[in-house]
Amino acid sequence: MTAAHLLRGRVWKYGDSVSTDVIFPGKYTYTLRTPEEIAPHALEDLDPEFARGVRPGDIVVAGRNWGCGSSREQAATCLVANGVGAVVAASFSRIFFRNAWNNCLPAVTCPAAAAAIEPGDVIEVDLDRCLVRCPAGDFSFPPLSPALREILDAGGLIPWAQRRLAG
């Protein structure tokens, strides 16, 4: 599977410092494992409407330090399990950032776009041209590092590592 480089979707917008404890509560982390089990709990303690209303391709937009706190990977995979296409934020916690790309969920750092986008907007994230297009305008972000692009194009960290092991 090769991940798409052009994502288009409807926006769910949140604020600064949204922690993994509200993205995917710690009390589920050792018992729920499959995508079907984790999907209904996405953003449970932040926005109960999210898991009910999210549609494949939707994009999460947030302020600073999205995903701070725990290393729990389900904070990223619970969004993937709901078909979220990308997360655009002013900044990310480093572990969420890695967990997201490792699961082919583009995590795009673009403070200008994050500030300009309104809830319910339909936006486009173009990973090749490094652009976020939204009703308020086009905003550019720095090019992906070669390491992230390799992982994305391999279909995620595990297939990427499998390929390297196979030599």
Next chain:
Amino acid sequence: MAAPPRTFAQKALARAAGLAAVEVGQVVDARPDLALSHDNTAAIRQIWLRFGRERVAIPERMAITLDHAVPAPTPRHAQNHAEVRRFVAEQGITHFYEVGRGICHQVFSEEALLEPGQLILGSDSHTPHFGWMGAFGAGIGRSEMAVVWATGELWLRVPESLRIELQGTPPPWVSAKDAALHVIGALGEDGGLYASVEIAGEAVARFSLESRMALANMMAEMGAKTSYLEPDEAVFRWLAERRVRRVAREGRSGGDGEPSTAAIADEAARLQAGALYPDPGAPYTATRRFDLSAIPITVARPHRVDHTIELSDLGEVHVDQAFIGTCTNGRLEDLEIAHRILKGRRVAAGTRLLIVPASSEVLQMALARGWVEDLVASGAHFGTPGCGPCMGNHQGVLAPGEVCVSSANRNFRGRMGEPSAEIYLASPAVVAASAVLGRIASPAEVMES
């Protein structure tokens, strides 16, 4: 031409990648000396199975403890533990610690599984904890840990470094925890985002090793990739003694007898030789200086760690639960100060005090000193060494709307299992005093009454 000055992070990642030198921003394939996982081991195994291998690549470099939900609160948690035990047996992993031994960061420190200057990757966000000994510790995700098991390495970007200098002597009742909360309050909860936070200054050497652990541990709350304190003689000796004892125990079955002081001194010298220090003039993104003598008793209010306030400005806050424990402040010196404050006093009516030692060793030492007996007589109750209710799994989670004053590191909404509950973060001394008075209070107020 002389080599340019380098940060600790540059030196540690160069060593872990087997390179002579690395630049900030460079991506390297780093080989961790230790790979930490805990109750999440069974879930990591599920991912690792996709590699189709029968054996993990690095069983001798893996360390696993059951600590996050112990003893198992539900049959599903028990099943998770059973899967971890089966995997550990199957793969011949010797650094495995059962339910009741304690929290990963504390136990692997006590067991001296890691050395100054080494790299530890952990599927736990508080892996920067190991900065207390001058090691590079970074948290990673489950898929990343599966890759480490399969290949023995992982890509890491060499981070920028932020230097924090601590000077002066803290006033009475102001601890390393207050200092950490104060620094995070000043720099913000993303003040160290993606950085190696390197703590220096003449005050560091005066902190006990346990207090250094609290400092390094808390830097994760500022977004740090790793943290670092310059290791000194006290670190080398502490680790050397423990390593020599452990190796003797593991080597000769049960091997008793005191290790010789010469053996310990040799080991300390070996550890010192492996330690890494930043060069003078190393490239920091910023240097921030703090005078500890000017730091007040500090509390973080709900629901952010940088929502800090001087205790004296807080006003009246009723406490339903006071909690002493976690990888931040569940050690012997934390129980000692709680004992000093609570001995001969009672936990207030309408308030409960939960104490969860960070490890079985801490519990044993507190028992031997008679503190547990006194604390229980004061009305405290004890949990099994481990994470306790820190992340909302079990053992003292909160009811809707309840208020907890906690010695932990996180007060995010929902952290202790219930989004409408409120968590205040403070030092163990403040938590103990608050238990006595039933409201968030200064230890000075209790001790003077």
